Amino acid sequence: MLSLLVRRRRLLHHLLLPLFRPFPMAPSQPRTKSRNPLLIPGIGKFSRSKMYHKRGIWAIKAKHGGAFPRHDPKPASPEPASKKPPKFYPADDVKTPVPNRRKPKPAKLRASITPGTVLILLAGRFMGKRVVFLKQLSSGLLLITGPFTVNGVPLRRVNQSYVVATSTKIDISGVNVDKFDDKYFKKEKKERYKKSESSFFEAEQETKKLPKERKEDQKVVDTPLIKAIEAVENMRGYLGTKFTLRSGVKPHELVF
Amino acid sequence: MPFKRYVEIGRVALVNYGKEYGRLVVIVDVIDQNRALVDAPDMIRGQINFKRLSLTDIKIDIPRVPKKKTLIEAMETADVKNKWEKSSWGRKLIVQKRRAALNDFDRYKVMVAKIKRGRAIREKLAKLKRENPA
Numbered sequence: 001m002l003s004l005l006v007r008r009r010r011l012l013h014h015l016l017l018p019l020f021r022p023f024p025m026a027p028s029q030p031r032t033k034s035r036n037p038l039l040i041p042g043i044g045k046f047s048r049s050k051m052y053h054k055r056g057i058w059a060i061k062a063k064h065g066g067a068f069p070r071h072d073p074k075p076a077s078p079e080p081a082s083k084k085p086p087k088f089y090p091a092d093d094v095k096t097p098v099p100n101r102r103k104p105k106p107a108k109l110r111a112s113i114t115p116g117t118v119l120i121l122l123a124g125r126f127m128g129k130r131v132v133f134l135k136q137l138s139s140g141l142l143l144i145t146g147p148f149t150v151n152g153v154p155l156r157r158v159n160q161s162y163v164v165a166t167s168t169k170i171d172i173s174g175v176n177v178d179k180f181d182d183k184y185f186k187k188e189k190k191e192r193y194k195k196s197e198s199s200f201f202e203a204e205q206e207t208k209k210l211p212k213e214r215k216e217d218q219k220v221v222d223t224p225l226i227k228a229i230e231a232v233e234n235m236r237g238y239l240g241t242k243f244t245l246r247s248g249v250k251p252h253e254l255v256f
Numbered sequence: 257m258p259f260k261r262y263v264e265i266g267r268v269a270l271v272n273y274g275k276e277y278g279r280l281v282v283i284v285d286v287i288d289q290n291r292a293l294v295d296a297p298d299m300i301r302g303q304i305n306f307k308r309l310s311l312t313d314i315k316i317d318i319p320r321v322p323k324k325k326t327l328i329e330a331m332e333t334a335d336v337k338n339k340w341e342k343s344s345w346g347r348k349l350i351v352q353k354r355r356a357a358l359n360d361f362d363r364y365k366v367m368v369a370k371i372k373r374g375r376a377i378r379e380k381l382a383k384l385k386r387e388n389p390a
Contacts, residue, residue, distance in 0.1 A: 118360075118361070120360070130360075166359065166360040166361065167359050167360075167361075168359065168360065168361040234361075234364065234365050234368060235361075237364070237368065238361055238364045238365075241364060243360070253356070254360075255356070255357055255358065255359060255360075256359065256360050
């Protein structure tokens with residue numbers, strides 16, 4: 001449908017442009033979009049012959065003396081030397097299970113949860129407490145702290161699903177949480193004692209002692225946090241108070 | 257008891273149901289027994305059932321189905337916005353909106369303020385009781 005002149009002009013432009021660029025142009029980048037727009041998934045707008053022309057296969061062939069340039073064929077891999085017949089043929093055909101290639105990704109962090117956000121814990125020992133979010137660990141769990149002196153919540157891991165994010169944020173720029181990861185919080189494996197009668201009746205219970213380094217780490221993290229908290233009026237009391245529901249309060253209507 | 261708020265052209269009403277819930281509109285025409293044509297400065301003029309309207313005390317002076325410009329001018333001269341916001345009904349709605357938009361931290365601050373106020377009142381009352389034991 002295009003006139004011959006237009007076609008010729010476009011061809012010349014297409015061939016000469018790489019040779020002679022009139023003004024400084026951006027370096028040409030490989031085309032990312034298909035030249036054949038999809039009308040319906042599976043059906044392109046242009047036919048095979050049209051696409052042959054659009055992709056310029058005719059021009060590439062012309063450039064390479066009539067044939068489309070090809071790589072040299074790969075050297076054929078040598079046949080494995082003497083394959084022994086298998087010792088055992090199973091009676092029934094057993095289906096080989098498909099290998100599990102699934103790699104679970106860390107949970108996607110809700111947009112409302114950013115470092116320094118005040119979170120409300122919904123379950124567990126510290127249910128109802130308002131705590132400060134520090135960072136997301138590689139397992140997907142959230143690293144939080146009370147701070148400990150404000151509400152008794154230590155450095156702890158918590159699942160995103162058991163948390164309500166409020167819109168209140170605290171400045172945690174002075175806090176360094178790089179040293180905390182999932183390994184830090186991993187429980188030590190208890191030595192499995194053999195189930196003997198003597199051990200059953202021995203009422204020995206080893207009390208778990210909190211390692212000193214945990215207490216110090218807590219202090220290191222909390223000190224700059226508390227400074228930031230004291231800077232905001234009422235914030236200390238807010239973090240020290242538990243979240244409660246009362247008569248007439250509808251959680252689905254609350255703005256957090 | 258006679259009626260005080262009449263459906264008439266120029267009556268300001270509050271939409272109490274539907275997509276336009278909470279909007280203040282002006283009745284610009286009556287379509288039939290059940291419906292009115294309403295208009296507001298930031299809305300496209302449309303029909304609405306009377307059952308979806310709550311009439312207010314405010315009335316403005318407009319001709320039947322005025323142009324938007326005339327409507328806006330009439331609302332300005334009658335000072336509808338300020339009258340509404342000063343009225344007890346209007347003030348209640350503003351407070352309701354404010355309370356609904358409170359953040360968790362804000363709610364805590366309100367609670368603290370209420371406790372403080374109550375305490376101050378009770379202290380003063382106790383003081384007065386002590387001084388006048390009659």
